[in-house]
Amino acid sequence: xxxxxxxxxxxxxSGKGSNFVALAEAIAQxxxxxxxxxxxxxxxxxxxxxxxxxxxxxARYIAPGKFRxxxxxxxxxxxxxxxxxxxxxxxxxxxxxxxxxxxFLRAFEGRIVNIHxxxxxxxxxxxxxxxxxxxxxxxxxxxxxxxxxxxDSGPIIGQQTVPVLDDDTPExxxxxxxxxxxxxxxxxxxxxxxxxxxxxxxxxxxxxxxLVVG
Ligand code: GAR
Numbered sequence: 001x002x003x004x005x006x007x008x009x010x011x012x013x014s015g016k017g018s019n020f021v022a023l024a025e026a027i028a029q030x031x032x033x034x035x036x037x038x039x040x041x042x043x044x045x046x047x048x049x050x051x052x053x054x055x056x057x058x059a060r061y062i063a064p065g066k067f068r069x070x071x072x073x074x075x076x077x078x079x080x081x082x083x084x085x086x087x088x089x090x091x092x093x094x095x096x097x098x099x100x101x102x103x104f105l106r107a108f109e110g111r112i113v114n115i116h117x118x119x120x121x122x123x124x125x126x127x128x129x130x131x132x133x134x135x136x137x138x139x140x141x142x143x144x145x146x147x148x149x150x151x152d153s154g155p156i157i158g159q160q161t162v163p164v165l166d167d168d169t170p171e172x173x174x175x176x177x178x179x180x181x182x183x184x185x186x187x188x189x190x191x192x193x194x195x196x197x198x199x200x201x202x203x204x205x206x207x208x209x210x211l212v213v214g
Pocket of ligand 1: 048
């Protein structure tokens with residue numbers, strides 16, 4: 001962390017924004033030594049933008065362009081400029097449902113993190129909690145990882161386990177995974193803001209010993 005100024009986050013999301021809220025609350029409580037510089041969404045009426053505006057944070061919808069699962073070139077440029085102008089140190093994907101590609105990844109290499117609702121590398125991609133439920137696993141959870149050019153494939157920063165109960169439905173399981181995410185993501189972002197994370201190839205080491213495996 002640069003001690004001259006706060007560690008600045010750019011948060012990207014497409015959905016209701018509960019992970020963003022957990023992060024914003026952890027920041028407000030002083031648990032995460034950072035500030036939210038900007039919140040961006042590819043969904044104009046998303047909850048995450050409403051939550052950011054309710055907190056008087058800079059929040060912008062940027063149209064994603066013509067593709068369904070990624071940003072088109074013009075949109076990618078607009079996202080990169082907005083994040084650079086906001087001078088972000090870390091990009092936090094909080095339910096951003098588009099895959100980030102080349103120029104975006106190059107602009108913020110090693111500085112993009114994501115949260116995923118399974119214990120990666122199991123069940124990458126969409127509706128991971130439902131994939132886990134349908135597979136019949138007894139334990140699942142959530143993962144915070146660095147973003148690389150693959151889908152949910154970058155080095156793992158932290159994981160938290162969630163048991164699958166006999167009377168679970170995909171929805172009840174999803175709700176408990178969400179609750180675990182709200183604990184895990186602020187802890188991981190705090191560690192990144194403290195500069196206590198070291199990446200050695202695929203292995204991410206927590207220098208202060210605050211190991212994150214739930
Ligand atoms: C979270 O469960 C997150 O793990 C998932 O979207 C949800 C967003 O919820 N992300 C992915 O599946 C990305 N592959 P939120 O908008 O309430 O934070």
